[in-house]
Amino acid sequence: MTTRLDRITPILNWLAVGLVIICLFMIFxxxxxxRNMGNVQRILYFHVGSAWVALITFLVALYAxxxxxxxxxxxxxxxxxxxxxxxxxxxxITIISGSVWAKPAWNTWWVWSPRLTLIVVMWxxxxxxxxxxxxxxxxxxxxxxxxxxxxxxxxxxxxxxxSIRILRDIHPVIxxxxxxxxxxxxxxxxxxxxxxxxxxxLVLYGVATPTFIVIYAAWLANRMxxxxxxxxxxxxxxxxxxxxxxx
Amino acid sequence: xxxxxxSGLSGxxxxxxxxxxxxxxxxxxxxxxxxxxxxxxxxxxxxxSFGLGAAGxxxxxxxxxxxAPGFLWATILLAGTLGLNRSLTAEQENHSLDALxxxxxxxxxxxxxxxxxxxxxxxxxxxxxxxxxVIFYNQPFWRPQVLGIIFLATIxxxxxxxxxxxxxxxARMREALLPVLLLPLSLPLVLSAATAVSAxxxxxxxxxxxxxxxxxxxxxxxxxxxxxxxxxxxxxxxE
Numbered sequence: 001m002t003t004r005l006d007r008i009t010p011i012l013n014w015l016a017v018g019l020v021i022i023c024l025f026m027i028f029x030x031x032x033x034x035r036n037m038g039n040v041q042r043i044l045y046f047h048v049g050s051a052w053v054a055l056i057t058f059l060v061a062l063y064a065x066x067x068x069x070x071x072x073x074x075x076x077x078x079x080x081x082x083x084x085x086x087x088x089x090x091x092x093i094t095i096i097s098g099s100v101w102a103k104p105a106w107n108t109w110w111v112w113s114p115r116l117t118l119i120v121v122m123w124x125x126x127x128x129x130x131x132x133x134x135x136x137x138x139x140x141x142x143x144x145x146x147x148x149x150x151x152x153x154x155x156x157x158x159x160x161x162x163s164i165r166i167l168r169d170i171h172p173v174i175x176x177x178x179x180x181x182x183x184x185x186x187x188x189x190x191x192x193x194x195x196x197x198x199x200x201x202l203v204l205y206g207v208a209t210p211t212f213i214v215i216y217a218a219w220l221a222n223r224m225x226x227x228x229x230x231x232x233x234x235x236x237x238x239x240x241x242x243x244x245x246x247x
Numbered sequence: 248x249x250x251x252x253x254s255g256l257s258g259x260x261x262x263x264x265x266x267x268x269x270x271x272x273x274x275x276x277x278x279x280x281x282x283x284x285x286x287x288x289x290x291x292x293x294x295x296s297f298g299l300g301a302a303g304x305x306x307x308x309x310x311x312x313x314x315a316p317g318f319l320w321a322t323i324l325l326a327g328t329l330g331l332n333r334s335l336t337a338e339q340e341n342h343s344l345d346a347l348x349x350x351x352x353x354x355x356x357x358x359x360x361x362x363x364x365x366x367x368x369x370x371x372x373x374x375x376x377x378x379x380x381v382i383f384y385n386q387p388f389w390r391p392q393v394l395g396i397i398f399l400a401t402i403x404x405x406x407x408x409x410x411x412x413x414x415x416x417x418a419r420m421r422e423a424l425l426p427v428l429l430l431p432l433s434l435p436l437v438l439s440a441a442t443a444v445s446a447x448x449x450x451x452x453x454x455x456x457x458x459x460x461x462x463x464x465x466x467x468x469x470x471x472x473x474x475x476x477x478x479x480x481x482x483x484x485x486e
Binding site for chain 1: 407414415417424428433434435
């Protein structure tokens, strides 16, 4: 029995592989060299790309959680769980790549600036999601609680996003209002030879971020497919046991 | 409890009040929640002082002064998890929650009742701990603005805590699970409340413009978490 998911998964897998190869090539050979930081700046493509995907996964998880509470279904629970799982991994990539960049740029691995605070709160909140899931045996209850928690977690992330304006930021702004972006350039954190900044943006938003989004989609499809296989196997097992007992 | 098929708005508050009274009566007979919270929080005050070394043992040192608001929040949060754990675990162990759910009452009223009683316990604990901080750290924590912020943040913390502990009390290793879930969820609240409290502890009172934003976040947290609990609590307790 082939479902639509079975057909779409291999396509997404190959698309992801192809895009990753193109993406790596563009990051290392096409993207411009930054004046102050040199090659270290190329971390940005991984850093920003995975940060965007992490945000998208948590939004998807929130949506799936709400859908699950309105009408419980195995699929929405799997979407939420897989999205949080993938989101935590991309958040980890963002934190580690940022830290590696910060050491040469700021001469420290970590500062409690707003964006860094936000991402560490996000990471902690969503890692706890798995603690909750693992601690509940009853399956219906586990899915229901996970859906509730995903909603609460999102409220926290939104409020953290609001509250961190209290803190002073030294994180460079490459997306956002012109004044802030200009300030980022003035701080010397992103400085390209004339005309090359457009190339940086092309690699970042035209290639790297879409690649990471396709990786997410492929990963999610594989996770869904795996969940359905597990369900099918469990159902088949139950049938075999029933047959043996009554046969 | 004299609650006969409550209906309408007054019936709703009757249920909330009945649950608060029930928890207060249980506490008056056992003292198990307040005693644990109080002893823990006083121990925490002492441990934090020792943790700072010689500077912490001198309440007038700059280090002790700067660290005091942070220690106060750490103490409130940790003692709070102890109280929240007991509040819901006792309901589970005695199967009194099942009995409560059999009553034909709104689940949101049960939620607000639990938030009410747990807030009262936490505020009582704070009524002892805040003076202890005044004494041991020589800081003006008694200023009305500071007390107001502590009050608002406590409501938000307990509102989140009742949601989370109602879930964690139904799980394995429930005592350990609550802080892992609750503390990250409370971080925006702590960050804002601690910032505002520090500002009001300074010798010169801060401009309203400097503190209005953190205070607004605390209030927004209270409203959002109470609303989330109000809307979602029946999913937490339904069988």
